[in-house]
Amino acid sequence: MRKYLLLLIFVFAGRLTFAQELKARVTVNTTRVGSNVNKSVFQTLQTSLNNFLNNKKWTADNFQQNEKIECNFILSVEATDEANVYGAQLTIQAARPIFNSSYNSPLINFQDENIKFKYLEFQIMEFNENRISGSDALVSNLTATFAYYAYMILGFDYDSYSTRGGDLYFQKHKI
Numbered sequence: 636m637r638k639y640l641l642l643l644i645f646v647f648a649g650r651l652t653f654a655q656e657l658k659a660r661v662t663v664n665t666t667r668v669g670s671n672v673n674k675s676v677f678q679t680l681q682t683s684l685n686n687f688l689n690n691k692k693w694t695a696d697n698f699q700q701n702e703k704i705e706c707n708f709i710l711s712v713e714a715t716d717e718a719n720v721y722g723a724q725l726t727i728q729a730a731r732p733i734f735n736s737s738y739n740s741p742l743i744n745f746q747d748e749n750i751k752f753k754y755l756e757f758q759i760m761e762f763n764e765n766r767i768s769g770s771d772a773l774v775s776n777l778t779a780t781f782a783y784y785a786y787m788i789l790g791f792d793y794d795s796y797s798t799r800g801g802d803l804y805f806q807k808h809k810i
Contacts, residue, residue: 655689655690655691655692655693655698655703656692656693656694656696656698656703656704656789657688657689657693657703657704657706657785657788658689658703658704658705658706659685659688659689659706659707659708659785660685660706660707660708661681661684661685661688661707661708661709661710662681662707662708662709662710663677663678663680663681663684663710663712664709664710664711664712665677665712666711667711667712667713668712668713668714668721669713669714671714672714675756676754676756677712679756679757680710680754680756681710683758683760684708684710684760684777684781686760687760687762687778687781688706688708688781688785691762691785693785693786693789694789694804701732702732703732704729704730704731704742704788704789704792705729705730705731705732705739706727706728706729706730706788707726707727707728707729708725708726708727708781708784709725709726710723710724710725710750711723711724711725711726715751717753719753719754719755720751720752720753720773721751721752721753721754722749722750722751723750723751723752724746724747724748724749724750725746725747725750725780725784726745726746726747727743727744727745727746727747727784727787727788728741728743728744728745729741729742729743729788729791729792730742731792731795740795742788742791742792742795743787743788743791745784747780747784750776750777750780751773751776752773752774752776752777752780753771753773753774753776753777754774754777758774760777760778761775761778762775762778762779762781762782764782764807786804786805786807787804787805789801789804790802790803790804790805
């Protein structure tokens, strides 16, 4: 029994020494929302999206802290006529560390002009790559969009190390 307990401790300790793949920073910009919307909702959204991207295990590989892919997501939100439904622009920037240096190499710099999603404060950020969760596609659209770009970033990162190295992640993003 003691031997199994030690084995479990080593397995969990080994998993804790490796970080997730992304070092993401999400910023939610609310300057275009208007005064009739409670803007504190978007602080919660920003925290939830940061947790979603940084705490999800996107690959089967283990990344050291210094190997994480630095990425920025800027979600510029605007209100719509529908309750809790928003339009947005999403700017995505990512860079990967250059081996044996303190520099980063850019991977992607892109702006998605037309995003529409539904968000209720404190809703759980769920993502299932095999299907949209729940009965309302607009609720799942936000996490599906962020997952799409996370896989694109991973694809570009793996491609930067080997020819067609990112194919698995480019195929996954076809959600």
